[in-house]
Amino acid sequence: MTQVTVIGGGMITHDQILPSLYHMQRRGRIGEIAVCSLSSAPLRELANSEILGRAFPGQSFRSYPDLSTPPEESHPDLFREVIVGMPPGNIVVVAVPDQLHYDVIMAALDAGQHVCTVKPLVLKAAEAEIIERKARERGLLVGIEYHKRFDDRSLMARRRYREGRFGEFRLGTACLLEKWYYRESNFQNWCTVENSDAFTYIGCHYVDLVHFITGLLPVSVSVYGIRDRYPNGNEGFLWTDARVIWNNGACLNVQNALGFPDIAPGTNTQGLTMYCAGAGAGALISHSDQYRGLKYAYIDPPEYAEPSPDYFQYVDMGGSGLVPVGYGYRSVEYIVEAAIHLAAEKSVERRREILASIDRDGLMATPANSRYNELVIEAGRLSILNGGRTVCIDYNSNSVHA
Numbered sequence: 292m293t294q295v296t297v298i299g300g301g302m303i304t305h306d307q308i309l310p311s312l313y314h315m316q317r318r319g320r321i322g323e324i325a326v327c328s329l330s331s332a333p334l335r336e337l338a339n340s341e342i343l344g345r346a347f348p349g350q351s352f353r354s355y356p357d358l359s360t361p362p363e364e365s366h367p368d369l370f371r372e373v374i375v376g377m378p379p380g381n382i383v384v385v386a387v388p389d390q391l392h393y394d395v396i397m398a399a400l401d402a403g404q405h406v407c408t409v410k411p412l413v414l415k416a417a418e419a420e421i422i423e424r425k426a427r428e429r430g431l432l433v434g435i436e437y438h439k440r441f442d443d444r445s446l447m448a449r450r451r452y453r454e455g456r457f458g459e460f461r462l463g464t465a466c467l468l469e470k471w472y473y474r475e476s477n478f479q480n481w482c483t484v485e486n487s488d489a490f491t492y493i494g495c496h497y498v499d500l501v502h503f504i505t506g507l508l509p510v511s512v513s514v515y516g517i518r519d520r521y522p523n524g525n526e527g528f529l530w531t532d533a534r535v536i537w538n539n540g541a542c543l544n545v546q547n548a549l550g551f552p553d554i555a556p557g558t559n560t561q562g563l564t565m566y567c568a569g570a571g572a573g574a575l576i577s578h579s580d581q582y583r584g585l586k587y588a589y590i591d592p593p594e595y596a597e598p599s600p601d602y603f604q605y606v607d608m609g610g611s612g613l614v615p616v617g618y619g620y621r622s623v624e625y626i627v628e629a630a631i632h633l634a635a636e637k638s639v640e641r642r643r644e645i646l647a648s649i650d651r652d653g654l655m656a657t658p659a660n661s662r663y664n665e666l667v668i669e670a671g672r673l674s675i676l677n678g679g680r681t682v683c684i685d686y687n688s689n690s691v692h693a
């Protein structure tokens with residue numbers, strides 16, 4: 292049975308990746324699960340997680356390094372040994388900080404493993420090209436987990452847009468502001484000015500969605516960022532405002548921050564509005580992605596919340612444990628199922644045909660069909676480090692220039 296090794300044991304592994312994999316394991320779709328982290332500390336948190344224990348009684352993962360290893364010991368290259376130690380044709384899930392994705396993905400492809408990576412694939416288009424070439428050569432999957440694509444509302448908008456019901460996108464706004472408390476997390480150690488910024492970290496979701504819905508390509512980007520201090524003194528671009536121009540002349544404004552008030556309801560604020568035009572009339576797509584119609588006021592602890600039933604929730608479906616539901620689960624499942632399907636195919640030629648059809652369908656983001664994401668990130672980084680100047684994307688040379 293297909294083995295899955297997750298590299299990175301942080302927030303996204305706890306909140307979405309590991310529970311999705313545990314559920315697939317419970318359903319008999321995958322075999323052993325391993326998690327490899329920089330140190331044993333996050334692995335211990337995963338192993339002792341109250342919600343994971345309650346949802347998946349009796350299930351566990353193999354830890355690298357071992358849980359008994361002192362938490363202060365760092366193992367930055369252990370992932371290489373762990374990946375090489377897996378029989379080829381299994382699955383590596385990449386959930387390390389953005390700037391480490393490339394090394395881990397290449398190690399996985401070199402070892403003949405299929406890959407599911409959290410977004411963004413990598414921070415440079417040239418690296419994405421190398422990954423695309425290697426994956427194609429070896430007939431291996433690299434699926435990029437942009438889970439908003441698996442939100443039914445995105446799929447509804449995509450189908451209707453492609454049927455022509457909205458005409459053509461003209462102007463849009465999107466925002467995704469995470470709570471202020473994110474600044475207290477491990478983010479302060481890596482999401483700093485030299486590595487990333489609020490747009491690179493979360494803005495890419497809405498750029499990806501606008502392409503996913505419309506099929507348009509971004510052609511220029513400018514990102515204005517405000518430098519701010521994390522609690523540990525590190526500096527990050529914690530507030531960003533981006534303007535993305537598309538190949539039909541449309542314009543999308545994207546605002547991102549680690550600054551939504553902690554006392555506000557929900558875990559963030561986010562949404563997308565697109566004004567469109569055609570046949571002498573205006574059209575509109577407007578998605579409130581954090582307020583999804585639920586208002587809860589709790590007694591213990593006293594709290595008002597507006598939870599999303601759509602991203603990732605645990606529900607009681609009878610039996611022991613809890614079942615993860617939502618587009619966070621569906622997205623991981625879609626990529627892992629595709630990898631399982633490919634893993635069963637011994638002919639490289641046949642695997643290449645399947646991969647080409649995945650690229651064409653465009654439901655799963657792959658290095659071949661979502662290069663615009665890396666180009667936007669690369670352009671955005673160049674722009675933000677140069678005071679927000681406009682940076683253009685050149686698809687012929689796979690590069691960006693100011």
Ligand SMILES: NC(=O)c1ccc[n+]([C@@H]2O[C@H](COP(=O)([O-])OP(=O)(O)OC[C@H]3O[C@@H](n4cnc5c(N)ncnc54)[C@H](O)[C@@H]3O)[C@@H](O)[C@H]2O)c1
Binds near residue numbers: 304
């Ligand atoms: N909405 C989304 O799609 C979404 C949301 C959150 C995070 N992410 C992405 O997930 C990735 C991780 O984010 P996170 O929030 O879980 O971060 P995090 O800081 O909580 O966790 C990072 C993990 O990587 C591990 N790590 C670091 N270096 C390593 C190495 N050399 N070998 C093995 N493990 C190593 C750390 O030990 C830690 O467990 C980022 O790329 C982020 O952009 C995506």
